[in-house]
Amino acid sequence: MGPNVLMWNTKDITTAPTSWSIIYDKAYAGVITVPDNPIQIADAALYLSHTKPELGITDPYELTQPQMDAVVTLLKEQRALVKKYWALASDEVDLFKSGDAHVGAAWPYQANTLRAAGVPVQDIIPSEGATGWADSWMISTHAQHPNCAYLWINHVMTPKVQAQQALSFGETPANTKACAEMDALQPGSCKQYHADASPAYFSSIKFWKTPVRQCGNGQNTCLDYSAWQRAWQQVKQ
Amino acid sequence: MTPGRKLLGHIALLVPPFGWLGIFYLGSLSVLLLSAFWQVDAMSGEIVRDWTWENFRILFSDTTYTVIARRTTGIALLVTVTDIILAWPLAWVIARKVGPRLKLTLLVLVALPLWSSMLARIYAWRLILGHDGVLNWGLRLVGLPDQNVAFTNIALWIVFSYLWLPFMLMPMVAALERIPASLLDAAGDQGATPWQVFRTVVFPLAIPGMAAGSVFTFAVTQGDYVAPMLVGGAGSEFIGNVVYSNVGVSGNVPFAAAFSLVLLAMVAAYMLLARRFGAFDAQ
Structure with a gap:
C-alpha cells in the first residue's frame, strides 16, 4: 500500500510546495502531469474539501451531483495546465526524465525510480493529506488448487x-x-x-474505494463509479 | 473431370476464406452491432440484454463525444492532406524520373520503416520531440528558442503523417507510372506550360492514386488509439481511446460498441466517397 504523493523536480521548482494547490496553479501551465484514471476525481475532491468547505465534502469518494459539478469544473480548468495525463507509471517517469513535466501526482515508486536514474525529484504528502491505494491478493473461486x-x-x-x-x-x-x-x-x-508509521499516518491517507450510490450518511444521492467514469471523460475530452 | 466434381472443387477452395470471413469478421461485427443496444448494470457490472437507444442518446447529447469525434476526423483529414503534399514530389521522381535500379532502391527505402515495430517508431518520436529531445537540442545548437511540441495535437499530426506516408506514396507511384508519356508530350506540343500540364493532365489522372492512399491515411488515423495514447497530451483523445477506456477501465462494452459503430459508419461513408474518386478501380 502507499499514498498518492505530490512529486516535483527540485531543479525546476526550488521552493518546496506544501499544498496540492500547485497542480491547479496557472504558474505551472504545461509542466503538470496527473494520472489518467477516474479515481483522480477523488484527489480534486480532497483538495476542494479543504479549500471550499462550503461544498460539504466529507469523504472524497462520496460525492453528490452538485459536489461532482464543482470538482469537474476545477478539473476542467486544470486540463489547460496539464502536459499529459499519465496512464502507466513508466509514462510519468519518461515525462520527468525528458523535462516535459516538473510537478505532478505520483506514487512513491516513480519517485524512487527517478531518483535512482539521477533525476532530482522530491515527493511529499501535502498539508491536505492524500488519497492512497492498498493492493491485495485474491484467489479465484475456480482455483483448482x-x-x-x-x-x-x-x-x-x-x-x-x-x-x-x-x-x-x-x-x-x-x-x-x-x-x-x-x-x-x-x-x-x-x-x-x-x-513503522503511527496509526495517525495511515488515517491521514484516504484509501481508494469504489464510489457507490449510498453515501456514508444513509442517503442515496451519491454518484456511482459509472458516473465518475463519464465525468472523467468529460474532464479529459 | 465431371462438371459436378469441378463445382465441388471450387466450393472446397472457397469455404475456408469465406468461413473465416463469415465467422470471425462478420460474426464479431454483428455481436458488436447487437451489444451497442445493450447496457451495463451499474452495480454488478453485468451486461443487461434489454434493447435501448441509451448509449446513442449519450453519444449524441453529451458534447464531450462530439468534440472527440470532430478532433478525430479533423486530424485524420489534416494527416491525409499533409501526406498528399509530402508524397507528390517523391512519387513523381520514383515513378517517372529515375531508372529501374534507383527506383527499386527508393521503393525499398520507403518501405524500410514498415519492417520495424510501429510502437518503436512512435517511441522514437517521443525522444525526438521531448523537452530535452533531439529537436530542442538542435534548436539550442543554432540559438533558437525551445519548442513545446511533445504531447500536443501537433505532435500527433507529425507522428501520424510520418507513420502513414508510405501508404500514400505507394498508390501514388502506381497511379503516376500509368500516365502514358504520350499524353504529356501531346500537351507540351499543343503549347501547354509545365504548370498547365500538371493541372490539366497529371493531377486529374493521379486522383485515383491519392484516393487509394487516403483510404489508409484517413481511415487508419480515424481508428487509431495508440499514437494519441503515447504522443498525445491533455485534449488528444480519439474515438479509439474512448472505446479503449470503456472496455478496459470501465468494463462498459456496450457503450464502446456504440461509439465503434459511429466510427464504422464514418469510415464506411469515407470509403464510398473514395470509391467515387476511383480509389478501388486501379490496376
Missing part, C-alpha cells in the same frame, strides 16, 4: 518477502514485522517507506 494458493499467500505475508516486495515497488508493507527485515536489506528503508 486453493490450498496451494493459501500456501502462497502465507508465503508472501512473511516479513522477509514483504520487505523484499516493499523495497522493489517502493511501498509500505502490510506486515509491520517487515520493518527489521527492510532495514537489514537497505538501512533506513523501514522509516523511508513508513513501515
Whole structure:
C-alpha cells in the first residue's frame, strides 16, 4: 500500500510546495502531469474539501451531483495546465526524465525510480493529506488448487518477502514485522517507506474505494463509479 | 473431370476464406452491432440484454463525444492532406524520373520503416520531440528558442503523417507510372506550360492514386488509439481511446460498441466517397 504523493523536480521548482494547490496553479501551465484514471476525481475532491468547505465534502469518494459539478469544473480548468495525463507509471517517469513535466501526482515508486536514474525529484504528502491505494491478493473461486494458493499467500505475508516486495515497488508493507527485515536489506528503508508509521499516518491517507450510490450518511444521492467514469471523460475530452 | 466434381472443387477452395470471413469478421461485427443496444448494470457490472437507444442518446447529447469525434476526423483529414503534399514530389521522381535500379532502391527505402515495430517508431518520436529531445537540442545548437511540441495535437499530426506516408506514396507511384508519356508530350506540343500540364493532365489522372492512399491515411488515423495514447497530451483523445477506456477501465462494452459503430459508419461513408474518386478501380 502507499499514498498518492505530490512529486516535483527540485531543479525546476526550488521552493518546496506544501499544498496540492500547485497542480491547479496557472504558474505551472504545461509542466503538470496527473494520472489518467477516474479515481483522480477523488484527489480534486480532497483538495476542494479543504479549500471550499462550503461544498460539504466529507469523504472524497462520496460525492453528490452538485459536489461532482464543482470538482469537474476545477478539473476542467486544470486540463489547460496539464502536459499529459499519465496512464502507466513508466509514462510519468519518461515525462520527468525528458523535462516535459516538473510537478505532478505520483506514487512513491516513480519517485524512487527517478531518483535512482539521477533525476532530482522530491515527493511529499501535502498539508491536505492524500488519497492512497492498498493492493491485495485474491484467489479465484475456480482455483483448482486453493490450498496451494493459501500456501502462497502465507508465503508472501512473511516479513522477509514483504520487505523484499516493499523495497522493489517502493511501498509500505502490510506486515509491520517487515520493518527489521527492510532495514537489514537497505538501512533506513523501514522509516523511508513508513513501515513503522503511527496509526495517525495511515488515517491521514484516504484509501481508494469504489464510489457507490449510498453515501456514508444513509442517503442515496451519491454518484456511482459509472458516473465518475463519464465525468472523467468529460474532464479529459 | 465431371462438371459436378469441378463445382465441388471450387466450393472446397472457397469455404475456408469465406468461413473465416463469415465467422470471425462478420460474426464479431454483428455481436458488436447487437451489444451497442445493450447496457451495463451499474452495480454488478453485468451486461443487461434489454434493447435501448441509451448509449446513442449519450453519444449524441453529451458534447464531450462530439468534440472527440470532430478532433478525430479533423486530424485524420489534416494527416491525409499533409501526406498528399509530402508524397507528390517523391512519387513523381520514383515513378517517372529515375531508372529501374534507383527506383527499386527508393521503393525499398520507403518501405524500410514498415519492417520495424510501429510502437518503436512512435517511441522514437517521443525522444525526438521531448523537452530535452533531439529537436530542442538542435534548436539550442543554432540559438533558437525551445519548442513545446511533445504531447500536443501537433505532435500527433507529425507522428501520424510520418507513420502513414508510405501508404500514400505507394498508390501514388502506381497511379503516376500509368500516365502514358504520350499524353504529356501531346500537351507540351499543343503549347501547354509545365504548370498547365500538371493541372490539366497529371493531377486529374493521379486522383485515383491519392484516393487509394487516403483510404489508409484517413481511415487508419480515424481508428487509431495508440499514437494519441503515447504522443498525445491533455485534449488528444480519439474515438479509439474512448472505446479503449470503456472496455478496459470501465468494463462498459456496450457503450464502446456504440461509439465503434459511429466510427464504422464514418469510415464506411469515407470509403464510398473514395470509391467515387476511383480509389478501388486501379490496376
